[in-house]
Amino acid sequence: MQSDDDSPQADGQSLLRVAGARRTFLTPEGSAVRALDGVDLNIRPNEFLTLLGPSGCGKTTLLRAIAGFEDLDGGRLELEGRSLEDVPPHRRPFNTVFQSYALFPHLDARDNVGYGLDAARVPRAERERRVDEALALVGLSELGRRRPRQLSGGQQQRVALARALVNRPRLLLLDEPLSALDRGLRQAMQIELKNLQHTVGITFVVVTHDQEEALTMSDRIAVMRAGRILQLGPPGRIYDTPADRFVARFVGDSNVHAGRVAAVSARGALITLDEGFELHAEGTGFAPGEAVDAMLRPERLMLAREPGAGPALQAVVERVVFVGADVQVHLRLPGGAALRALHRHLPGAEPPPNVGGQAFIRYEPAAVHLMRSAP
Amino acid sequence: MSGALSARRRRALAGLLAPHSLLLAAFFVVPLAIMAVYSVLTPGLYGGVEWEFYPYGYGRVLGAPLGEVEEFDPVYGEILLRSLRLALTTVVVTLLLCYPAAFWVSRLPPRRRALVLFLVTLPFFANLIVRVYAWMLILRPTGVLNQLLGLAGLPAADLMFSETAVVIGLCYVLLPFMFLPLYAAVERLDPALVQASRDLGAGALFTFRRVILPLTAPGILGGCILVFIPAFGNFVVASLLGGAKVMLVGNLIEQQFLAARNWPFGAALAMLLLAAVLVLLVVYVVRTPHPEGVR
Numbered sequence: 001m002q003s004d005d006d007s008p009q010a011d012g013q014s015l016l017r018v019a020g021a022r023r024t025f026l027t028p029e030g031s032a033v034r035a036l037d038g039v040d041l042n043i044r045p046n047e048f049l050t051l052l053g054p055s056g057c058g059k060t061t062l063l064r065a066i067a068g069f070e071d072l073d074g075g076r077l078e079l080e081g082r083s084l085e086d087v088p089p090h091r092r093p094f095n096t097v098f099q100s101y102a103l104f105p106h107l108d109a110r111d112n113v114g115y116g117l118d119a120a121r122v123p124r125a126e127r128e129r130r131v132d133e134a135l136a137l138v139g140l141s142e143l144g145r146r147r148p149r150q151l152s153g154g155q156q157q158r159v160a161l162a163r164a165l166v167n168r169p170r171l172l173l174l175d176e177p178l179s180a181l182d183r184g185l186r187q188a189m190q191i192e193l194k195n196l197q198h199t200v201g202i203t204f205v206v207v208t209h210d211q212e213e214a215l216t217m218s219d220r221i222a223v224m225r226a227g228r229i230l231q232l233g234p235p236g237r238i239y240d241t242p243a244d245r246f247v248a249r250f251v252g253d254s255n256v257h258a259g260r261v262a263a264v265s266a267r268g269a270l271i272t273l274d275e276g277f278e279l280h281a282e283g284t285g286f287a288p289g290e291a292v293d294a295m296l297r298p299e300r301l302m303l304a305r306e307p308g309a310g311p312a313l314q315a316v317v318e319r320v321v322f323v324g325a326d327v328q329v330h331l332r333l334p335g336g337a338a339l340r341a342l343h344r345h346l347p348g349a350e351p352p353p354n355v356g357g358q359a360f361i362r363y364e365p366a367a368v369h370l371m372r373s374a375p
Numbered sequence: 376m377s378g379a380l381s382a383r384r385r386r387a388l389a390g391l392l393a394p395h396s397l398l399l400a401a402f403f404v405v406p407l408a409i410m411a412v413y414s415v416l417t418p419g420l421y422g423g424v425e426w427e428f429y430p431y432g433y434g435r436v437l438g439a440p441l442g443e444v445e446e447f448d449p450v451y452g453e454i455l456l457r458s459l460r461l462a463l464t465t466v467v468v469t470l471l472l473c474y475p476a477a478f479w480v481s482r483l484p485p486r487r488r489a490l491v492l493f494l495v496t497l498p499f500f501a502n503l504i505v506r507v508y509a510w511m512l513i514l515r516p517t518g519v520l521n522q523l524l525g526l527a528g529l530p531a532a533d534l535m536f537s538e539t540a541v542v543i544g545l546c547y548v549l550l551p552f553m554f555l556p557l558y559a560a561v562e563r564l565d566p567a568l569v570q571a572s573r574d575l576g577a578g579a580l581f582t583f584r585r586v587i588l589p590l591t592a593p594g595i596l597g598g599c600i601l602v603f604i605p606a607f608g609n610f611v612v613a614s615l616l617g618g619a620k621v622m623l624v625g626n627l628i629e630q631q632f633l634a635a636r637n638w639p640f641g642a643a644l645a646m647l648l649l650a651a652v653l654v655l656l657v658v659y660v661v662r663t664p665h666p667e668g669v670r
Contacts, residue, residue, distance in 0.1 A: 028484075067574060068573075069570055069574075088573070089570070089573045089574055090573045090574070090575075090576050090577055090578055091576075094574075095574060095575065096570075096571070096574045098567055098570070098571060100565075100567055102565065102567040102568050102570065102571035103571075104568060104571070104572075104585075104586060105568075105590070106589050106590060115572070115575050115577070115585070116575035116576050116577075118581075118585075119572075119575055119576045119577035119578070119581050120576055163575065164575075167575065167576065
């Protein structure tokens with residue numbers, strides 16, 4: 001998975017470089033937790049980068065270290081080649097949108113937005129103009145005199161965004177910015193955040209545990225686990241060619257099965273899975289005998305009553321779950337392996353197979369993605 | 376508040392509030408009314424009052440030109456001013472001691488925080504007079520303080536029966552009343568707000584002035600009021616640590632009732648003390664910007 005993202009030529013367009021970042025916390029019980037375990041990351045100018053991972057993977061620690069609220073035990077942070085080691089948070093040209101928004105309850109929206117300008121002693125007239133612009137940017141021009149308490153969750157979030165953007169930071173850090181919003185608003189804000197990032201031309205670094213959010217908004221995603229970055233790349237590449245079974249399972253729905261490469265030929269590879277079935281894959285640089293994890297996305301499996309020209313697996317339909325646009329079909333192979341397939345739910349299309357009945361799972365060898373075997 | 380309460384809820388409310396209201400009426404409003412009436416009556420020969428209008432107790436303090444029998448004496452005004460000065464000093468000293476301490480305590484791990492809060496309230500378990508006597512043992516010329524100063528090779532300090540001793544005593548007695556409301560306000564302050572301020576480019580001083588101070592103002596105000604009122608009227612500390620040299624209005628009132636047996640004059644002084652506290656409180660509350668948006 002080593003891609004151009006980490007190649008030397010990418011250094012030329014690095015805004016912030018994280019090198020070997022390490023941070024260990026002591027729990028109250030006295031055990032050590034490695035929140036950051038050697039993180040390397042190049043953040044490029046004007047990109048929308050998402051740090052994605054389950055809770056406790058270190059993504060928030062990394063964000064806070066960039067903001068300056070956490071010290072690193074080891075490694076470096078460099079802004080355009082200059083070390084940030086001795087730069088306190090208030091001297092870093094970054095601004096944060098906090099998860100709780102952290103709006104000042106005793107100031108109205110205007111004064112919240114103007115806070116950073118006041119701290120920087122921006123002259124009165126310019127301050128007023130920039131506050132107006134920032135409020136207009138997030139569509140809150142009419143509500144400038146409201147206190148945070150008098151604003152809805154979505155409006156508070158916009159104030160928090162305006163308060164950060166008004167300072168024209170080099171880097172905007174957003175900590176789970178949409179987690180407090182309800183589903184409809186969250187989806188609208190995903191698009192809006194992306195548009196906003198385009199408009200203002202500022203680098204956004206967003207922390208989230210929501211893979212759908214990450215896929216929707218990001219130029220690049222860094223998938224994190226246990227203090228490390230497992231994979232870094234554009235959403236499409238992360239989705240289609242995950243680096244390992246953890247990434248495959250965390251991003252999107254997937255069938256992942258452990259096995260071994262049985263044979264490699266010019267046409268592709270034959271994989272025998274531990275659960276007693278075989279898959280045909282395209283040749284992907286694994287040698288015979290090597291342990292691999294094979295991934296199949298459910299939407300790339302086709303269900304049919306007959307085996308076709310290509311490879312197919314025979315299975316029993318165990319359950320059919322209606323999930324809206326699609327029908328999710330749970331299948332069981334003779335050897336006991338469970339697979340899920342998506343059956344597009346269109347008018348006039350073939351109905352989903354009956355529960356308890358037999359079905360053939362057809363797939364393209366190109367749809368089988370092989371990954372390094374992970375524990 | 377929306378709409379009128381239903382008759383049933385109103386009856387329930389009256390029933391719940393009755394014991395408290397009766398208690399306040401019997402033990403607070405009635406005695407206060409008695410004092411107000413006594414303050415304008417004629418002193419009885421052996422204490423008590425005679426039922427004849429006689430407002431000259433006020434004249435002695437305020438200088439109303441009524442004095443045939445009781446003459447205006449500026450000493451009473453001086454005593455009031457001294458009481459005010461020492462009470463304000465006590466407020467300032469306890470505030471300066473407790474504000475940083477409150478921040479320190481609020482950042483302790485929960486178990487140690489509970490311990491510190493327990494220690495702060497510990498003095499309430501011992502009698503006030505005993506505790507103030509302990510300070511006499513510390514401050515008197517041959518006391519603990521001077522012994523320690525002697526060991527350190529420093530000159531002895533003669534603090535006993537001085538205003539300093541009274542302020543030390545008042546601060547010691549009233550410290551918890553300043554600490555607890557301050558701590559409550561500081562603990563409610565969301566650390567994320569301080570981080571947000573730093574993140575937005577504000578230095579420590581700007582953050583303090585614009586975020587920490589306004590958001591903890593209710594606690595500061597509460598602590599100041601809770602310390603000021605008892606400090607202004609206190610007489611135990613002044614009589615033990617200040618002696619005859621530092622007479623406060625509280626001692627004066629005590630004297631009028633117990634020694635001079637001039638109940639109306641004592642009552643008039645008490646009324647003036649009450650009026651002074653009320654005026655200061657009203658000024659303070661009105662002039663302090665209302666911290667809206669602070670929960």
